Amino acid sequence: MEPRPAAPRPRLCDSLGADQTPSASTLNAARAEARPAGRRAPAVAAVLPAGGSGERMGVPTPKQFCPVLERPLISYTLQALERVCWIKDIVVAVTGENMEAMKGIIQKYQHQRISLVEAGVTRHRSIFNGLKALAGDQPDSKLSKPEVVIIHDAVRPFVEEDVLLKVVTAAKEYGAAGAIRPLVSTVISPSADGCLDHSLERARHRASEMPQAFLFDVIYEAYQQCSDYDLEFGTECLQLALKYGHIKAKLVEGSPDLWKVTYKRDLYAAESIIKERISQHICLVMDTKDENHVGHRLEEVLKDELNHVKVTSRLPCHTGRDLDQIMSEQCYSYVCVNVMTSDFEEIRKLVDMLEESNLSILYPVVVISVYFLDYKSVPFDQKMENLMQIREYAKEVKKRNILLCGLLIYYPQDEHKLQESLRQGATIIATLIKERNSGLVGQLLVA
Template identity: 85%
Template sequence: MEPGPPGATRPAEPGPRLHGECGADLAASASLLSRAEAEPQRRALAVAAVLPAGGSGERMGVPTPKQFCPILERPLISYTLQALERACWIKDIVVAVTAENMEAMEGIIRRYQHKRISLVEAGVTRHRSIFNGLKALAQDQPDSKLSRPEVVIIHDAVRPFVEEDVLFQVAAAAKEHGAAGAIRPLVSTVISPSPDGCLDHSLERARHRASEMPQAFLYDVIYAAYQQCSDYDLEFGTECLQLALKYCHVKAKLVEGSPDLWKVTYKRDLYAAESIIKERISQQICIVMDTKEDEEHVGRHLEEMLKNELNHLKVTSVTLCHAGRDLQQVILEQCYSFVCVNVMTSEFEETQKLLNTLKESNLSILYPVVVISVHFLDYKSVPVDQKMENLMQIRELAKEVKKRNILLCGLLIFYPQDKQKLQESVRQGATIITTFIKERNSGFIGQLLVA
């Protein structure tokens, strides 16, 4: 299925919030009251999740299994785990992975600080992997840290954009009906060909739906279904809801899913997923300036230009006299784009302070953080050659912070100029900043760009 639009209008990326804050996102239209009412219901569910992640990525045509393919230098499966971890009411997440990829998966869990994750060895087919995950949740397993849940969610490791609301809806529906699954309208009409390759008949698209993930079940229902499965089911089957119906006579409740539930299947889907992630983490920009709020200097022109050019994004400013308190708040809001305007101080003093704060925050563990160090050159008081030589230290600084997933580049704007020329330079600077933030292109790293 081709990827649809991101679906969520809010800028927050999929996955858990930093500093332990999670489980707070509901549908954008929900009121504060309904949020408060829904949270106890979520926590009352005893829920676990199983992710089959033993696929080979054959349809993608790449040697690396698709769940381990990098997006912004981070494996795809990490984004999916992040989305599930965001739901604090999911107690355990069991990942079924092949023996040869077990060590790599353990490394991903450590590097990206995933929590509540247990690994089991995958089977040779999707259903066998799911069954292995379900068996790991059974109470009769020796030395197991897992507990038997009331409801189990089954989700694909390569569907990274699942929202907490959908997870909760299928889990709640499963508790009531025994089984539930997300569905979406069909994009194309389904046809049945005859043995000679001609059209036999077609289905009426409006009457049918595409089965998606996540799906959820009462644990006892889906476990009993898998225990009764034939070898043919385990070898060639793909639809879990059908197993619950076939062996336990449980009709699944179908829940309308969002456009975000598409599955990364082909190589082009990786580019689409990267584009969505970049868009989501580029919705807020923080401008840090070395001046008091009531002071007027050239950095304010850049701030106003960015606000005018990026009226669809959230642009906030922080002055260094309040930077400690205000920056922490911006970081808690998960801002991944920073512009540090250096006017009053020399070279990279304030940029270095910002970089140190970002490194201490661990903000860049999950997503690349962009920092643009802006410098205004008064060529009447400082020789251009001297200024440029001093600013070239950005190359070494950028190499250092790149190890922490912070992408640093410099921007030089000549000042003073007449009003019209300055306005044009600032506008060009705003364009450069916007491009770097949206693209997060490693080609900009360590560069000193001139507006």
């Protein structure tokens, strides 16, 4: 087993939005169920088999390493498990040829509590290798045996903490548990000649999903008793617990987001979900307190036009407290409204703070520099010369995964024209934030 990489600098747990974060009442109830009065919480670890070749994906790169928003898919799955503080260890089984690449991912994205083992030639053999590492069967193992182990797919990045809690709690009581979902299509059995033999009643059957959880001794002993045929051709861990441990797994209803990235089109779906989730909060950095100024009109229009998005505003102060606020908000979309000046220094300060916060390590951060300029006060050429700084600076900060572009709104205008410009500006802002298109970096758009 590969030694666990040195822990990186601590950072705040990340969140992808309200739909990914269970309510406090849900978590507290599950935690109370998992920790009865007078009893300690079970030690929990997770095993991720990540040795697949991704043949169905139809691309040369194994699907767990395919980029989504320029970040490997497996990194999102690790992040989802890391966010759960009660999972003590995460063991990832990867092939020898991908071992160095996996170490690089752990280091680059600052993953923690991760240990690596070499994958087997099949899924079950990879899982078995992960369990062996947790059991301490390998001489160089630094891991301790957990009471409960979660088995999850490396290519299911949207697993939620409440589902993990439910399967762990059920495994503690029943010995094994797994997430299920309703069947989308009816399952049929063909005959040897390719004709319909029989079909199953869809309402009586369910699709087995991940995560699954087991009392460690139950699943480890089941794997120790497995036949070579099971290890070569089997895929269902719950069946092994039933066959060799005589444990009937408790089935837990899973959420719609437990789907598995299998085909190339699934990568685009995953990217769309991630973009949607990190675009649900916009922070406006406004350089004036004057609530009657046109800059605050844009904030009002954004709130009206994007009523499903949280819009907050604050003054630029660039202090340590301000950096703490950026980190705690976990916001990946910033609109810097330059009401009083076209000076580019405020944008530089904001970008420096975003880089220091490490937010852009995990997701592309969009920064839109908005300028409200009175076209009568300064010659047009001079204004454009000041604003064109954005192009070269945007190329520089793109390397840090910060996507910077500009938006120019002229005023004063008559009320109708100004309102229309503000609506158009809000539409441009919403599109830039939702799409996170790196091809638009450095562009100066006009509303």
